Amino acid sequence: MSTAPIESSAGVNSVGIEDIEFFADDLDAERAAAAYREHGCLVVRGLTTAYLQDLKRDIEATAAQAIALLDRAKAVPEGWTTPDGTLFLPAPAGFKRDKQIMTLPISYRTSATFFRAAFDKKTVDIVEAILGPNIELFGDGQCLYKEPVGGHPKHLHQDSSYFEHRFQGPVATLNYVVDTDLRNGALHVVPGSHRMGTLAHVDTFSHLGLDENEWPWERALPITGQAGDSIFFHYRTIHGSQENHSDKARPVFINRYRRVDDYVIISGTTVENRAEAEKRAAQARKNEQRGLMVRGFRAYEDE
Numbered sequence: 001m002s003t004a005p006i007e008s009s010a011g012v013n014s015v016g017i018e019d020i021e022f023f024a025d026d027l028d029a030e031r032a033a034a035a036y037r038e039h040g041c042l043v044v045r046g047l048t049t050a051y052l053q054d055l056k057r058d059i060e061a062t063a064a065q066a067i068a069l070l071d072r073a074k075a076v077p078e079g080w081t082t083p084d085g086t087l088f089l090p091a092p093a094g095f096k097r098d099k100q101i102m103t104l105p106i107s108y109r110t111s112a113t114f115f116r117a118a119f120d121k122k123t124v125d126i127v128e129a130i131l132g133p134n135i136e137l138f139g140d141g142q143c144l145y146k147e148p149v150g151g152h153p154k155h156l157h158q159d160s161s162y163f164e165h166r167f168q169g170p171v172a173t174l175n176y177v178v179d180t181d182l183r184n185g186a187l188h189v190v191p192g193s194h195r196m197g198t199l200a201h202v203d204t205f206s207h208l209g210l211d212e213n214e215w216p217w218e219r220a221l222p223i224t225g226q227a228g229d230s231i232f233f234h235y236r237t238i239h240g241s242q243e244n245h246s247d248k249a250r251p252v253f254i255n256r257y258r259r260v261d262d263y264v265i266i267s268g269t270t271v272e273n274r275a276e277a278e279k280r281a282a283q284a285r286k287n288e289q290r291g292l293m294v295r296g297f298r299a300y301e302d303e
């Protein structure tokens with residue numbers, strides 16, 4: 001594992017994996033939350049192992065369903081979508097199809113195991129130590145799926161470029177479903193970048209991303225890990241992952257949590273549609289965006 005200094009815009013960032021690494025069977029949620037506050041990210045080894053077998057089955061069923069629907073794909077600004085909601089990107093040269101899966105529509109609405117995993121006690125204990133006692137889910141869960149032999153890269157970016165929030169924004173957990181290393185698309189993070197505000201993003205192959213000349217992969221810390229490892233990150237922490245060059249799929253599933261009073265004020269996927277959304281930020285309202293509660297209570301609030 002790399003512990004080499006990482007260049008960051010704030011200077012040299014010498015954070016290594018040992019500074020952000022925790023273990024599910026010996027977990028101190030307060031210590032984990034302190035590392036998150038300091039670095040904007042942390043990894044908990046073995047946190048979601050209990051859900052993997054069933055989740056993997058549901059993910060692979062969703063992928064097979066998506067590929068069977070490919071002849072009904074429609075072009076959208078981000079690529080193509082099939083009727084089930086799968087997002088496809090152009091495939092690289094030499095790939096078996098002209099389109100590759102990017103985002104699979106498995107969610108809390110299609111997989112009971114996915115929904116159950118979002119309520120995992122140890123996971124939510126850490127989230128509570130970060131966000132406080134009243135927590136809702138943001139979104140329905142997400143699955144990024146890198147197909148074998150070339151599966152798409154996701155350029156370094158901040159999630160706040162896609163969904164800027166009114167307050168501190170969501171905490172994400174990105175969960176490895178298979179052992180994940182530099183060959184099949186390990187997540188890279190830039191510790192400390194959650195304090196940089198939302199940076200200007202450009203349009204890339206994988207939608208909004210940071211300028212590659214300013215943010216080459218060498219500035220980020222790769223997190224290799226085993227199936228069942230979970231990476232927590234702040235929505236302004238710079239992160240991304242490279243292509244899958246192995247011969248097996250590399251799925252991850254993502255849960256996002258936020259304070260009950262937080263909400264999206266700007267959302268976008270391209271420079272152009274984000275700039276349009278920025279003009280409407282003041283009209284965003286919490287009451288139209290109430291997520292399902294995972295812990296605590298939502299009191300009534302007048303808008």
Ligand SMILES: O=C(O)CCC(=O)C(=O)O
Nearest residue numbers: 144154187239240241252
């Ligand atoms: O699939 C991955 O490894 C990256 C996912 C990601 O960066 C995102 O969903 O924001």
